[in-house]
Amino acid sequence: MAKVAGGFLMGFSLAMLMFFLLIYMLLSPYSAHIESIHSLTQGGFYSGAIEFLDTVGMIGSLPLIGGIVGGTWASDIAQFLTDVRTTFSALYTLWSLTIPAMLGSIIMFIVGAFAATRPEGHTHKPIVREVERSTRGKKCKKCGEELSSEDKFCPGCGKKVK
Numbered sequence: 001m002a003k004v005a006g007g008f009l010m011g012f013s014l015a016m017l018m019f020f021l022l023i024y025m026l027l028s029p030y031s032a033h034i035e036s037i038h039s040l041t042q043g044g045f046y047s048g049a050i051e052f053l054d055t056v057g058m059i060g061s062l063p064l065i066g067g068i069v070g071g072t073w074a075s076d077i078a079q080f081l082t083d084v085r086t087t088f089s090a091l092y093t094l095w096s097l098t099i100p101a102m103l104g105s106i107i108m109f110i111v112g113a114f115a116a117t118r119p120e121g122h123t124h125k126p127i128v129r130e131v132e133r134s135t136r137g138k139k140c141k142k143c144g145e146e147l148s149s150e151d152k153f154c155p156g157c158g159k160k161v162k
Helices: 002-041 044-060 063-069 073-117 130-135
Strands: none
Touching: 002 073, 044 073
16 A cells, blocks of 8 residues: 555656646746736736726726727726736746745655555564563462462462462
8 A cells, every 4th residue: 555655646746846847947037027027017006007097997988988088998908917917926926836846746756755665564563571471371380370470479379489
């Protein structure tokens, strides 16, 4: 059972390592851009621009003003900016998790290798004290009374114990 679990853990960790290594290789040339766009889209100016465009979009949806302002372009731009924020937030999170995930998968592989190479049927035998072993089953030769290791004389008949 340990060999199967260890093999599964090794295979899963290798697949996870390859996945995050691929993500790391694909995103590493763009890491500076991802970080700067992420910090830009999380700022107050960017949020204010989205709120402003949403407000203009709501005004543009009014029947009389809609013809003057020009339709739903502001709402479309606000939605695009929101999508950009969400996308770069996800990319930034994925980028920041690649190195810890690769380290975690290496640790999982080592644990799986340990489990897979562990011998089957390994059990721990209880340790029996020498004193208990020497007195277990010891009986008086005269009357058959059970004796303890401290007995100098038989408690049944009084014969001296050797």
